Amino acid sequence: MQRLLFVCSIICLFVVAVPVDADNISYIIFNQLAQKYDLKYERDTLTGREIFSGNGYQIIASSGMSTILVNNKLTILEETLKPINGQLAISKKDFSKIDAILRETYTERRITKAKGLLKKVVIDPGHGGDFRGCKSKDGLLEKNINLDIAKRLRNLLEENGVQVVLTRTTDRSLSSNLNEDLLRRAEIANREQPDLFISVHCNWSNDSSVRGFEIYYSPEKNGFPSLNNRAIGAESPSDKQTQKALSHVLRDEYTKKTLEISQMIKKQFRELPTDDRGLRKANFKVLKNTEVPAILVEVDFLSNKKSSQNLAKDSYRQEIAEKIKQTVLSYYLNPSY
Numbered sequence: 001m002q003r004l005l006f007v008c009s010i011i012c013l014f015v016v017a018v019p020v021d022a023d024n025i026s027y028i029i030f031n032q033l034a035q036k037y038d039l040k041y042e043r044d045t046l047t048g049r050e051i052f053s054g055n056g057y058q059i060i061a062s063s064g065m066s067t068i069l070v071n072n073k074l075t076i077l078e079e080t081l082k083p084i085n086g087q088l089a090i091s092k093k094d095f096s097k098i099d100a101i102l103r104e105t106y107t108e109r110r111i112t113k114a115k116g117l118l119k120k121v122v123i124d125p126g127h128g129g130d131f132r133g134c135k136s137k138d139g140l141l142e143k144n145i146n147l148d149i150a151k152r153l154r155n156l157l158e159e160n161g162v163q164v165v166l167t168r169t170t171d172r173s174l175s176s177n178l179n180e181d182l183l184r185r186a187e188i189a190n191r192e193q194p195d196l197f198i199s200v201h202c203n204w205s206n207d208s209s210v211r212g213f214e215i216y217y218s219p220e221k222n223g224f225p226s227l228n229n230r231a232i233g234a235e236s237p238s239d240k241q242t243q244k245a246l247s248h249v250l251r252d253e254y255t256k257k258t259l260e261i262s263q264m265i266k267k268q269f270r271e272l273p274t275d276d277r278g279l280r281k282a283n284f285k286v287l288k289n290t291e292v293p294a295i296l297v298e299v300d301f302l303s304n305k306k307s308s309q310n311l312a313k314d315s316y317r318q319e320i321a322e323k324i325k326q327t328v329l330s331y332y333l334n335p336s337y
Helices: 030-036 092-115 142-159 178-192 240-269 305-311 314-333
Strands: 005-008 019-022 025-029 040-044 050-054 057-061 067-070 073-076 082-084 087-091 120-125 163-166 196-203 213-217 276-281 294-301
Touching (some): 025 092, 030 087, 120 142, 142 314, 196 314, 240 276, 240 314, 294 305
Parallel strands (some): 120 163, 120 196
Antiparallel strands (some): 067 073, 082 087
């Protein structure tokens, strides 16, 4: 079932919050907060979540919840969100609390805008050691291509102030067992808790005429995002039911973010001299076992003569790394929300 979003623009330069009393508590209609920060309103009719976004902010709220997601960080409220006259309302105390967070975020953004919102990336050069991956007819090994592109991408991101962790930096595997090797790559991502996990691979087909890039994501992750301080801010919910609900919210947001970044990389890669084989869903172990936004990029087919010739060139591998870097930085410097 396709989601339907009803969108309306809310534009107001100055808003005075007008409280409404209910159950002996002063509430404020949430739209007044949205108006103050010039946010757009969307309602996801499938989940019932209300989304307020724009100007670098995103707020996700839902009636009956005692928590709220502000720019991917969860905050515990003193009072439960409730509907008043058909509109989502927040208590006056919680209104002031969220307002303060947004004002603080605005100040921080002015200071850190040059560095963007992207802090850490884990890059996974696929294969390594005895797990060589595929091999071109002229002897080009996938494991070496993956590592070279990953290192180039690391250098480009680090030049822009992003912390980068590679799952491997040399020609080695992470385990003598292939299944364990793949799981350890996901474990590194879960331990590091980056903003994004990128696994780099080359492809192969028995049909040597096939060429092109493919970008994979997994909509069916085995685990849920851990509710660490980095994800939810300074506060952490204590009850199991709230933790479960928040984990579901985060997983949905991570899936959405993964898809958006994948689409942007796809657009950049269309400029490469190869075919666009599109976005694909797959339950690869390195994707479904990660708790963070994760994508796997198959840059091209080593089984295709022209593609393998391109991948043998330093300049071409650098171009691939440049396009991934440009996409990632553009997304986080100017996020869609």
